[in-house]
Amino acid sequence: MLRLILLILLLLVSLLTIFKAPTYHLWLVAIMAGEYSLIFIGATLLLLSAGWWSAHYQTIGTIVGVLALLLFIYPIINAYIIGKQLAANMNKALSSPIQATHFAPFSFTKLFTNVSLQSYKTFTYVSYPDTTLTLDYYKTATTGKRPCVVVIHGGSWSSGDSKQLPQLNSRLVQAGYQVASVNYRLAPKWQSPAPVQDVTAALHYLRQHADELQIDTTQFVLLGRSAGAQIALLAAYTLKQAGIKGIVDFYGPADMVWGYSIPAPKLVMDSRRVMANYLGGFYPAVPQNYQASSPIEFVNSQTVPTLIIHGANDVLVAYEHSRRLDVKLQQNNIPHYWLKLPWATHGFDYHLNGPGGQLSTYAVEHFLQSVTH
Structure with missing residues (x-):
């Protein structure tokens, strides 16, 4: 029994x-x-x-x-x-064929291994009258000035920090990229567009210190998860900075107006309150705030290449966000790829060598090679 x-x-x-x-x-x-x-x-x-x-x-x-x-x-x-066709599919979608990365998209034996973490240094990148913000800088051993990945953490815009999910940072450093994992001002004390302003300040700091940090300032890629992906998308799509070459979107809310209309199950998360805390009110009391924070509203013919990664079983950020962003990018002929993971849920990349973690890591490296070569 x-x-x-x-x-x-x-x-x-x-x-x-x-x-x-x-x-x-x-x-x-x-x-x-x-x-x-x-x-x-x-x-x-x-x-x-x-x-x-x-x-x-x-x-x-x-x-x-x-x-x-x-x-x-x-x-x-x-x-x-999915892994068998991933390289070919990404090359076709991004219109920028590259050589295969140094590892396979998926390996059964890798399911049994762990990721070794790299060391980092913490720097203060901006001081406001009411707070000071830091970033964690992972420096690659590869010589010369290298492309830099700016990582923006998740946490419903109200929690989390730069220490979140460091495994991918370490993998990217091993692959020859500099990585800056950024802290930003959190809701409800600070609201949109404060985090995007913080990303702007972080990019300014990294440019100012490019020589000592060994950064190629013509090659930045923003990477965000969940709420951090919304911030990264909005920054990549609205900041008119030539050095931003691409954006990696891990299960981010791309359409804040639509997202408010289809909330997450209350037993999982009170998503409407989360959005209200970040945007200064419930919809439609402040509709302009929801529109101004929707990355999908700013996609145009000059939008940077985009990698979307989302699991179909996501219960915190609806899969539909990524479908809508995918359609908008297609309409504007923007090079992009959507990695769809049928079994995966929100935060699947917590285990970098799990089935979803392996595929997403490969996709990120392939994308970085494509947009920074």
Whole structure:
């Protein structure tokens, strides 16, 4: 009986690879189910093998276990299939064929490995009358002035910091890029467009110190996650700075007006209140603030190349944001690529060597080579 109960629990967890999580805590479980699936595969196989010694509920338990096993394998199979065509698809979409990166888009053996973290230095990049902001600078060992990736963290515009998800920063440094992970002013004390102003200040600081930091000031790429992606997109699309070569958007809200109309489930996040705290009020009390903070409104024929990365099971930022941005970029003939991850949820890249983490890391490096070559 215990075996059957445990297998049923595993089946329920495995369903999070194909269905959206209904609550905040199940969303966290969904990240585990999709990106740490090897753990669940091992547990399921162990319980299935125990059926040989247990006659009670053996058949039903085995059926349940096999279903769970197939669903836990689903992200890995999907990642393998997507990975086989990823380089060719990106070259075609970006109209800038490049040589393959130094690693495959997806490797089964990499699921068993960890990412070694690189050291960084923290610098104060701007001082306001009421606060001081810092950035964490990861310097590559590659000699000469190098392109710089400016990373903007997530956290619903009200939390998080530059220490968030450092694994990708380390990988990019190893690949020969400088990385600056930026802190910005947080809501509700500071509201839009304060974070974009902070990104502007960070870029100014990096340019001023380009010689000592070994930065090629003609080649900046902005990278943001979630709320940070909205900030990065808005900065990349509105700042008239020739040195910004591209933007990497990890599951960012691109259409704030539409996004307010379709809120996240309340048991996951009160997204309307989150937006109101950032934009100074609920819609439609301040419609101009929602429009002014919607990156999609600023896409035009001069927009920089864009990499969109989004999981179809995202319950915090709707997948539709990325579809709408993709359409707008197509209409304006902007080189871009949308990496779609059918099983993945918000924050899937927490595990950089999981199925989604591997594909997104490859896509980011491929994109960087394309726009900074």
